[in-house]
Amino acid sequence: MSGIKDVAILAGVAVGTVSRVINNTGAVKPETRRKVKAAIEQLNYVPNEVARNFKMQKSKMVALMLPSIWHPFFSELAYYIEDELDREGYKLMLCNSGGKPEKELYYLDMLEQNKVAGIVGITYNDIENNVSTDIPIISIDRHFSKKITCVTSDNFEGGRLALRELVKAGSKKPAFMGSVTSVFSETMNRREGFVQEAEALGVEYIVYEESDPVQDDESYYGNFIKRYQDVDGVFAITDMFAAKYIEYAKQQGIRVPEDVKVIGYDGIQDHTYFHPVISTIRQPVEEMARLAIKLLFKKIEGETLDRDTYRIPITFRKGETT
Amino acid sequence: MSGIKDVAILAGVAVGTVSRVINNTGAVKPETRRKVKAAIEQLNYVPNEVARNFKMQKSKMVALMLPSIWHPFFSELAYYIEDELDREGYKLMLCNSGGKPEKELYYLDMLEQNKVAGIVGITYNDIENNVSTDIPIISIDRHFSKKITCVTSDNFEGGRLALRELVKAGSKKPAFMGSVTSVFSETMNRREGFVQEAEALGVEYIVYEESDPVQDDESYYGNFIKRYQDVDGVFAITDMFAAKYIEYAKQQGIRVPEDVKVIGYDGIQDHTYFHPVISTIRQPVEEMARLAIKLLFKKIEGETLDRDTYRIPITFRKGETT
DNA sequence: ATTTAGTATTGAAACGTTTCCAACTTGATG
DNA sequence: CATCAAGTTGGAAACGTTTCAATACTAAAT
Numbered sequence: 103m104s105g106i107k108d109v110a111i112l113a114g115v116a117v118g119t120v121s122r123v124i125n126n127t128g129a130v131k132p133e134t135r136r137k138v139k140a141a142i143e144q145l146n147y148v149p150n151e152v153a154r155n156f157k158m159q160k161s162k163m164v165a166l167m168l169p170s171i172w173h174p175f176f177s178e179l180a181y182y183i184e185d186e187l188d189r190e191g192y193k194l195m196l197c198n199s200g201g202k203p204e205k206e207l208y209y210l211d212m213l214e215q216n217k218v219a220g221i222v223g224i225t226y227n228d229i230e231n232n233v234s235t236d237i238p239i240i241s242i243d244r245h246f247s248k249k250i251t252c253v254t255s256d257n258f259e260g261g262r263l264a265l266r267e268l269v270k271a272g273s274k275k276p277a278f279m280g281s282v283t284s285v286f287s288e289t290m291n292r293r294e295g296f297v298q299e300a301e302a303l304g305v306e307y308i309v310y311e312e313s314d315p316v317q318d319d320e321s322y323y324g325n326f327i328k329r330y331q332d333v334d335g336v337f338a339i340t341d342m343f344a345a346k347y348i349e350y351a352k353q354q355g356i357r358v359p360e361d362v363k364v365i366g367y368d369g370i371q372d373h374t375y376f377h378p379v380i381s382t383i384r385q386p387v388e389e390m391a392r393l394a395i396k397l398l399f400k401k402i403e404g405e406t407l408d409r410d411t412y413r414i415p416i417t418f419r420k421g422e423t424t
Numbered sequence: 425m426s427g428i429k430d431v432a433i434l435a436g437v438a439v440g441t442v443s444r445v446i447n448n449t450g451a452v453k454p455e456t457r458r459k460v461k462a463a464i465e466q467l468n469y470v471p472n473e474v475a476r477n478f479k480m481q482k483s484k485m486v487a488l489m490l491p492s493i494w495h496p497f498f499s500e501l502a503y504y505i506e507d508e509l510d511r512e513g514y515k516l517m518l519c520n521s522g523g524k525p526e527k528e529l530y531y532l533d534m535l536e537q538n539k540v541a542g543i544v545g546i547t548y549n550d551i552e553n554n555v556s557t558d559i560p561i562i563s564i565d566r567h568f569s570k571k572i573t574c575v576t577s578d579n580f581e582g583g584r585l586a587l588r589e590l591v592k593a594g595s596k597k598p599a600f601m602g603s604v605t606s607v608f609s610e611t612m613n614r615r616e617g618f619v620q621e622a623e624a625l626g627v628e629y630i631v632y633e634e635s636d637p638v639q640d641d642e643s644y645y646g647n648f649i650k651r652y653q654d655v656d657g658v659f660a661i662t663d664m665f666a667a668k669y670i671e672y673a674k675q676q677g678i679r680v681p682e683d684v685k686v687i688g689y690d691g692i693q694d695h696t697y698f699h700p701v702i703s704t705i706r707q708p709v710e711e712m713a714r715l716a717i718k719l720l721f722k723k724i725e726g727e728t729l730d731r732d733t734y735r736i737p738i739t740f741r742k743g744e745t746t
Numbered sequence: 747a748t749t750t751a752g753t754a755t756t757g758a759a760a761c762g763t764t765t766c767c768a769a770c771t772t773g774a775t776g
Numbered sequence: 777c778a779t780c781a782a783g784t785t786g787g788a789a790a791c792g793t794t795t796c797a798a799t800a801c802t803a804a805a806t
Contacts, residue, residue, distance in 0.1 A: 153792035345697035376698035475762035
């Protein structure tokens, strides 16, 4: 493995000169440049990026921390984030926290030690107080504080839109179906929007919210169905919630959309091969991803951002459930 | 940002000693250790991993190169790979090649420059001849040569099993439906197994294979349906192929499974909320992921592997399409 | 021929670790 | 008391770059 020194010797110049040729910095005579390039060619030299990162005290690595890449929403997000990073020659490090706070902290430590250039996080911890150095951070869908810029879909408008669409589809008594995972989560606003719009329109509504349905789907959806027999519309906080509800409802002989209209949130289905195709509030995932990275780059460059939360408009996508 | 030197000064020892304390290497008196730890605590010192990587000439970073993390099969794979890597303190770098050969090559260069400890690749290029240094590589589902160890599901047995299950479900004239993407792909063996078992059992069968249906689903599935009206069973090379076929078939009034039984491959659905739930040959994704990483670690340690292809048994998972 | 103002190039320091050898301390042994 | 081995510690080199002050050229202007 030859280094810059070998190139310098072969080309008969100093290492500094080789460095300047490689990085196109400073002035170097065409003739010298030619010699150096020839030497590089001959030795099959490739710059050692690790050494460079070390010397420069910074790397072109950005970490993406999320609960699980397995979830379709996150994998779509990761896809666009990687793409956007690559455009600027940055690399992506993937950290699955499993949604476990202690693992988030552990990863944060690790990222600090590894001097990543920035972090995009979808976390439960308020990472602000746990990251000691000033690594630039953008969070998605979580609002912590001014220091950590948040990119999110317009959840509030999403909630309002969902309510309106349910009503438009004929629902007289719609319900919001959700759960609470993190107090920092922006997703709360979906409920807020839903409620506010219902009140504004004078529509009777229900709010069903339990802390962690993941533990026991059976009782979460069973209880809902049993308790609110007269509900004829459901705005589920997530497409997965919607899908599960529909499945349980079907088992109880409830037909969707005939008996109950259902709208989800996310838009994880990008095709129509699996049914039901859920009517949903589509998150602008690509836009969110690209914006997040662009903002992160600005922070890395030292710019200060003009806002602490960036909300991107959502759209309704009609499926088979309304 | 304080370094090892600051710690050494504060503790009144030499940098070498601090290093030994941090890494628990060599002998150091309890009293000295205490002093050093105190200094570390006081200065809030964290070791600079980048400097360490540089000095050590190796990093604990493994790259995963795949066509698109967005695809559910790959995102599940990535999930387990990250998990397995983390157990040994390794980090995961994610590279979406988009299936583009030139991008694969570009990433390979980059990974070499970044001195990653190893690569797990699902690629179209024969990466063997394009990676000049000897970075350990494990490939998934692609068999190139002895140098690159391959981890794959037992595609051949999968093909045989699919044929048998179709027959068992009542199909008299089953078809294999696939495409050719890479000559190195192990997935060819699905067809081989299917064909061989059909011949062994004396079952009449069809093989439908076109190069790249992604371009034009309409004609790919349309042609198949038009051409083989008497087919009553389909083994699709992928669950996505199966789902698409079913959708197009439905439009032509063909009922699944009444008129045609369908079996896919992969097992990307880990739930039953979306329909049809496809009968499928389930890839042991978790096992493949963990094995791939374990083998990669062995290669990193310098061990030589006893085989050049590791095939993991598959299972049939019944859904609603047989 | 000498100065001048660029332009090109050199050489060495620095980045934060690990590692290795030499040197110093101990405490036990003869 | 001298010797020795084992246990500790110090100090410096090395890893492959970038960068910067200093020096060496070059060509035009005097």
